[in-house]
Amino acid sequence: MDQFLQHCLNAFMLGGTYALLGIGLTLIFGIMRVVNFTHGELYAFGAYMMYALVMRLGVDFFLALALATVLGLVVGAAIEFVLLRQLRSADIDVTMLVMIGAWIALQNAEQLAWTGVAQSIASPFPADPIVLGRLSVSWNRVFVFAVAILLIAATYFLVNRTKLGMAMRATFQDRETAALMGVRIERIHTATFALGSGLAAAAGALLGPVFVVTPTMGDLAAAKAFAIVILGGMGNLVGATFGGFILAFAEEIGVGYISSGYRDAMGFLLIILILLVRPTGLFARKERIS
Amino acid sequence: MTRWKSVLIIGFLASIPLWVTSFYFLHILITTGIFIIAAMSLNLLLGFTGQLSLGHVAFFGIGAYASALLSLGFEVHVTDDFALGVGPRPVWLAMLFGTLAAGLCGFALGKIAFKVRGAYFVIVSISFAEVVRLVAVNWVELTQGPMALNNVPPLKLGIPELFELSFLRKPAYFYVVLATAIACYVIIRRLVHSHVGRAMIALRENEPLAMSVGVDVTCYLVLATVVSAAMAGAAGALYVHYVRIVDPDIFLFIYTVMMVIMVVTGGKGTLAGPIVGGAIFGLLPELLRAFAIKPEVQWIAFGAIMILVVFLLPRGIVPALDDWWRSRKGPSPDAKPPVQAASGAPQ
Numbered sequence: 001m002d003q004f005l006q007h008c009l010n011a012f013m014l015g016g017t018y019a020l021l022g023i024g025l026t027l028i029f030g031i032m033r034v035v036n037f038t039h040g041e042l043y044a045f046g047a048y049m050m051y052a053l054v055m056r057l058g059v060d061f062f063l064a065l066a067l068a069t070v071l072g073l074v075v076g077a078a079i080e081f082v083l084l085r086q087l088r089s090a091d092i093d094v095t096m097l098v099m100i101g102a103w104i105a106l107q108n109a110e111q112l113a114w115t116g117v118a119q120s121i122a123s124p125f126p127a128d129p130i131v132l133g134r135l136s137v138s139w140n141r142v143f144v145f146a147v148a149i150l151l152i153a154a155t156y157f158l159v160n161r162t163k164l165g166m167a168m169r170a171t172f173q174d175r176e177t178a179a180l181m182g183v184r185i186e187r188i189h190t191a192t193f194a195l196g197s198g199l200a201a202a203a204g205a206l207l208g209p210v211f212v213v214t215p216t217m218g219d220l221a222a223a224k225a226f227a228i229v230i231l232g233g234m235g236n237l238v239g240a241t242f243g244g245f246i247l248a249f250a251e252e253i254g255v256g257y258i259s260s261g262y263r264d265a266m267g268f269l270l271i272i273l274i275l276l277v278r279p280t281g282l283f284a285r286k287e288r289i290s
Numbered sequence: 291m292t293r294w295k296s297v298l299i300i301g302f303l304a305s306i307p308l309w310v311t312s313f314y315f316l317h318i319l320i321t322t323g324i325f326i327i328a329a330m331s332l333n334l335l336l337g338f339t340g341q342l343s344l345g346h347v348a349f350f351g352i353g354a355y356a357s358a359l360l361s362l363g364f365e366v367h368v369t370d371d372f373a374l375g376v377g378p379r380p381v382w383l384a385m386l387f388g389t390l391a392a393g394l395c396g397f398a399l400g401k402i403a404f405k406v407r408g409a410y411f412v413i414v415s416i417s418f419a420e421v422v423r424l425v426a427v428n429w430v431e432l433t434q435g436p437m438a439l440n441n442v443p444p445l446k447l448g449i450p451e452l453f454e455l456s457f458l459r460k461p462a463y464f465y466v467v468l469a470t471a472i473a474c475y476v477i478i479r480r481l482v483h484s485h486v487g488r489a490m491i492a493l494r495e496n497e498p499l500a501m502s503v504g505v506d507v508t509c510y511l512v513l514a515t516v517v518s519a520a521m522a523g524a525a526g527a528l529y530v531h532y533v534r535i536v537d538p539d540i541f542l543f544i545y546t547v548m549m550v551i552m553v554v555t556g557g558k559g560t561l562a563g564p565i566v567g568g569a570i571f572g573l574l575p576e577l578l579r580a581f582a583i584k585p586e587v588q589w590i591a592f593g594a595i596m597i598l599v600v601f602l603l604p605r606g607i608v609p610a611l612d613d614w615w616r617s618r619k620g621p622s623p624d625a626k627p628p629v630q631a632a633s634g635a636p637q
Binding site for chain 2: 029035086092094096097102104105106107108109111112234259262265267272275279
């Protein structure tokens with residue numbers, strides 16, 4: 001029983017970051033109809049910025065976290081401006097191919113810049129875990145979880161309560177009508193892509209100090225984000241949040257009771273199952289965001 | 291005219307081992323040929339039915355693993371005290387088995403994945419390849435995991451102890467690959483020009499319309515996947531008995547990307563497209579290596595080329611050349627303008 005509770009606690013901590021990865025991707029898909037293959041690279045970018053700022057430049061840990069997120073926003077906006085803006089009316093397959101090309105180029109640029117050697121980031125948290133009865137969790141994970149939940153809450157607020165969010169939801173529902181109502185679609189797209197990328201970079205910056213930083217770290221993160229988005233239904237914020245926790249639980253239970261080698265297969269098996277039973281995702285109410 | 295052209299091209303390709311003496315260059319040609327077969331198989335799905343399968347390397351790897359395992363012999367413990375064992379079989383039989391196994395997996399994936407389309411299908415196909423890769427890594431008893439299957443026997447044909455034809459040498463293997471590639475080309479060509487091919491193109495252009503005139507969309511999609519998967523499996527089997535080692539890295543996503551780049555650059559939905567694209571991207575790395583470029587830079591260049599091609603030649607090299615050829619001949623008074631070729635009909 002203790003073991004089970006420990007697994008649940010781990011899953012809860014992990015689920016926060018998964019949800020963070022998932023909502024960024026689902027926003028971009030929902031509003032822009034773009035399958036963002038560079039999502040994982042933005043995640044790796046966030047982690048590398050964290051590494052560069054903290055380990056090379058000696059910036060304060062928390063300031064570096066904020067800076068890495070902002071840099072992620074900027075890079076996301078740049079990708080949108082340079083590549084996606086030209087492809088607004090293009091077929092979804094064409095956009096996917098361009099994004100795959102960008103992904104390969106970005107990943108290898110990271111490898112070129114930082115070499116393939118795994119790097120670690122020192123974190124300012126005490127190494128001793130918090131012990132609650134027979135359960136334990138590290139300070140760092142608690143911090144990651146708290147920030148992730150905060151960012152998710154901020155995203156909900158942005159989408160549901162602000163004018164920009166209203167414009168985003170309008171664009172999602174009907175692009176043409178939104179444009180007729182005076183929503184500047186181009187700006188909404190840039191803002192959405194920047195926001196999604198920033199969230200991915202934040203996830204990378206948060207998890208970089210927990211794990212190690214490698215150029216290919218984004219691949220697995222992106223794969224999991226895709227799984228989460230499919231679980232929750234594409235473009236569904238609530239779905240992606242729950243999807244993150246569901247995936248984390250499935251993985252932890254899988255690791256605890258089946259085999260640790262198949263940890264990363266759980267997400268994919270879940271996808272295949274979900275698509276067999278409910279192709280629109282678990283939480284689909286006609287594919288809406290918020 | 292076209293018959294003469296194809297005879298000339300095949301004759302030229304068949305003469306290559308006679309005047310190319312560098313084994314290194316022959317090696318590149320063989321691996322390029324294997325990748326061209328894989329790209330042709332992907333083109334059947336991507337170009338003719340319009341479904342972007344990003345898990346295609348799974349079929350390539352399944353063909354490779356199945357063929358290697360049967361030629362080596364294997365034993366699997368179904369339960370603790372019951373084991374299923376198969377002794378080593380001749381390589382040609384193993385290669386057929388690999389092709390068949392990949393085709394069967396294609397059938398299973400097609401049945402599951404074609405409940406969804408577009409972006410969902412893309413992600414399901416990626417997931418499928420990833421699951422297969424993880425199985426190859428973790429099912430150590432069967433696949434030896436990351437330790438790889440070594441000493442995969444080379445292809446031999448003939449009756450044992452009477453006469454035997456060994457395809458261990460590169461020129462001989464070049465002919466095997468060439469023959470398989472031609473066979474695949476002919477199969478795809480016949481398929482595409484039959485009523486099956488017309489149904490595929492119809493559902494690519496407008497699925498609801500195709501459905502409304504009575505095309506059983508799912509049936510044709512699954513059929514295309516099976517043929518495509520079997521061909522990719524054959525390419526994998528050819529590959530494994532050539533390099534004679536196989537490990538889970540064969541399932542790396544980058545190989546799928548490579549095939550997609552080949553098809554898209556050459557021109558998806560054209561018969562010659564994957565061959566042109568495959569030849570370019572099979573030989574390009576060697577050219578770039580001659581300039582002593584780091585592999586990372588090479589991959590960055592690949593990514594950039596992919597983006598540029600999609601922007602500049604969205605339909606690929608072959609249709610672009612086709613247009614250029616037509617416009618050079620000058621529009622004859624009764625000919626329609628070359629815009630007509632834009633419909634993406636098979637060449």
